[in-house]
Amino acid sequence: MAGQKVSKPTAAFFDLDKTIIATSSSMAFSRPFYDGGLVTRTHALRTAYAQFLFLVGGADERQTNRLRDSLSDLIKGWEVEKVKRIVAETIHDYIDPVVYEEALQLIRRHQANGRDVVVVSASASDIVEPIAELLGADAVVASQLGVKKGFYTGDITFYAYGEAKADAVRRLAEDKGYDLSRSYAYSDSITDAPLLNEVGYGFVINPDRALRRAAALHGWGALTFKKPVGLRTGPSARSTILTLLATAAVVTGVVLLVRAARSDDD
Numbered sequence: 001m002a003g004q005k006v007s008k009p010t011a012a013f014f015d016l017d018k019t020i021i022a023t024s025s026s027m028a029f030s031r032p033f034y035d036g037g038l039v040t041r042t043h044a045l046r047t048a049y050a051q052f053l054f055l056v057g058g059a060d061e062r063q064t065n066r067l068r069d070s071l072s073d074l075i076k077g078w079e080v081e082k083v084k085r086i087v088a089e090t091i092h093d094y095i096d097p098v099v100y101e102e103a104l105q106l107i108r109r110h111q112a113n114g115r116d117v118v119v120v121s122a123s124a125s126d127i128v129e130p131i132a133e134l135l136g137a138d139a140v141v142a143s144q145l146g147v148k149k150g151f152y153t154g155d156i157t158f159y160a161y162g163e164a165k166a167d168a169v170r171r172l173a174e175d176k177g178y179d180l181s182r183s184y185a186y187s188d189s190i191t192d193a194p195l196l197n198e199v200g201y202g203f204v205i206n207p208d209r210a211l212r213r214a215a216a217l218h219g220w221g222a223l224t225f226k227k228p229v230g231l232r233t234g235p236s237a238r239s240t241i242l243t244l245l246a247t248a249a250v251v252t253g254v255v256l257l258v259r260a261a262r263s264d265d266d
Helices: 030-035 041-056 061-075 080-094 101-112 125-135 163-176 190-198 209-218 237-265
Strands: 011-015 116-124 139-148 151-158 184-187 201-205 221-223
Touching: 011 101, 011 163, 011 190, 030 080, 061 151, 080 125, 080 151, 101 116, 101 184, 116 125, 116 163, 125 139, 139 163, 163 190, 184 190, 190 201, 190 209, 201 209, 209 221
Parallel strands: 011 116, 011 184, 116 139, 184 201, 201 221
Antiparallel strands: 139 151
16 A cells, blocks of 8 residues: 555574573584694693683683683684584584473464574674574674685684673664664673564573573563474484583593692692
């Protein structure tokens, strides 16, 4: 009808780690990276503690930044195409089983209602983009790594974290014409407060007491995701998660023992 107002499109923005999947996306690929010769035992010891804190939910902003710096140092000199190949070859084994069923249902519901689905993550785009494609997402906001002559430089040219993540979402909304006031966002972390406040409908996932209080203060909804589900075939979700937890715990124990030994020697 002539003169009828056309509604702007809307989107649903999903954090990745511990929102769509039940673990850290970087940690999920630690085994294939190790098998591929990218990660040494020394490197694993150096980053395991920060990754373990993140996995069990105890990492604050300072520790998250430590994890960022550790991973930045870790990937320096890695061949970009080799990383992409390993991710592509192992994504069904290590990501399929740890996708939350509740997140997948929400993604499909938003798609059925005509909304674009956008995966937003502080993890590197070379990891996030294949996962987003696996889920059928329409767009990605992720950290960008410096590359020179086909190898990672160790620089993070854009860190999709906190306010910077919300800024990137605003720029994407301008490009795509999204009406953020009618859009949705989901995250398990208080560091995504700027993103959750940017949309009309923000939701926190599996909130602890502090995050639940923040949700009540800001008017966000609260959801519980419990059940990882395999998208296709592969190892069971329970087996995959227990393997990740056990690996992180064992390596963390080694780190603590090394620290104690050094203290005794001093």
